Amino acid sequence: DAKTTQPNSMESNEEEPVHLPCNHSTISGTDYIHWYRQLPSQGPEYVIHGLTSNVNNRMASLAIAEDRKSSTLILHRATLRDAAVYYCILRDAQKTGANNLFFGTGTRLTVIP
Amino acid sequence: DTAVSQTPKYLVTQMGNDKSIKCEQNLGHDTMYWYKQDSKKFLKIMFSYNNKELIINETVPNRFSPKSPDKAHLNLHINSLELGDSAVYFCASSQWYQGAGGETQYFGPGTRLLVL
Numbered sequence: 185d186a187k188t189t190q191p192n193s194m195e196s197n198e199e200e201p202v203h204l205p206c207n208h209s210t211i212s213g214t215d216y217i218h219w220y221r222q223l224p225s226q227g228p229e230y231v232i233h234g235l236t237s238n239v240n241n242r243m244a245s246l247a248i249a250e251d252r253k254s255s256t257l258i259l260h261r262a263t264l265r266d267a268a269v270y271y272c273i274l275r276d277a278q279k280t281g282a283n284n285l286f287f288g289t290g291t292r293l294t295v296i297p
Numbered sequence: 298d299t300a301v302s303q304t305p306k307y308l309v310t311q312m313g314n315d316k317s318i319k320c321e322q323n324l325g326h327d328t329m330y331w332y333k334q335d336s337k338k339f340l341k342i343m344f345s346y347n348n349k350e351l352i353i354n355e356t357v358p359n360r361f362s363p364k365s366p367d368k369a370h371l372n373l374h375i376n377s378l379e380l381g382d383s384a385v386y387f388c389a390s391s392q393w394y395q396g397a398g399g400e401t402q403y404f405g406p407g408t409r410l411l412v413l
Binding site for chain 1 (some may be wrong): 343403
């Protein structure tokens with residue numbers, strides 16, 4: 185699986201937008217960009233994923249660079265509950281069956297009241 | 298209803314003991330996983346299993362063995378527990394769909410294992 189690079193930590197003020205970057209310069213044509221987050225003392229949870237076009241859901245937005253070598257997870261209004269470690273992971277959409285997630289170090293987001 | 302559940306939530310045991318952690322998913326998924334998160338918070342895959350194949354991370358000691366009585370359950374058995382096995386163990390499940398862009402994995406709440 186192709187590797188991703190994220191900043192170790194970021195801070196945001198509550199109610200402000202947050203842009204979490206991810207670099208994936210070795211992404212292949214069949215790799216989707218997935219984001220998961222892990223809240224304190226909980227298991228990881230899916231946030232969003234995309235291939236080429238920007239994506240929106242109730243949790244966040246995903247902006248994907250035109251060359252697909254980077255992406256940005258956008259939380260439009262950070263709340264205290266969004267404090268978590270955010271993981272950017274590439275998934276080969278053609279792989280079937282058991283398909284592991286390879287977690288890097290992620291970005292620890294601190295939300296300041 | 299909890300989608301992926303694990304029992305127990307906490308497990309404290311002595312070195313050398315044998316223990317099991319249970320995982321159940323009610324999502325109808327065909328693939329289940331075990332992950333280990335160590336004290337430095339690195340989350341690593343241990344096993345992935347569906348009705349066709351078991352994939353074992355080669356770094357996992359053979360004291361660890363997954364057992365799946367049916368599609369909804371994947372239990373983790375650990376023999377001769379060691380201090381270094383202390384960690385949080387997460388179970389997950391997923392279902393692959395054509396065109397989904399890589400399946401979404403759903404994680405359980407974790408089992409916190411402490412080996413004394």
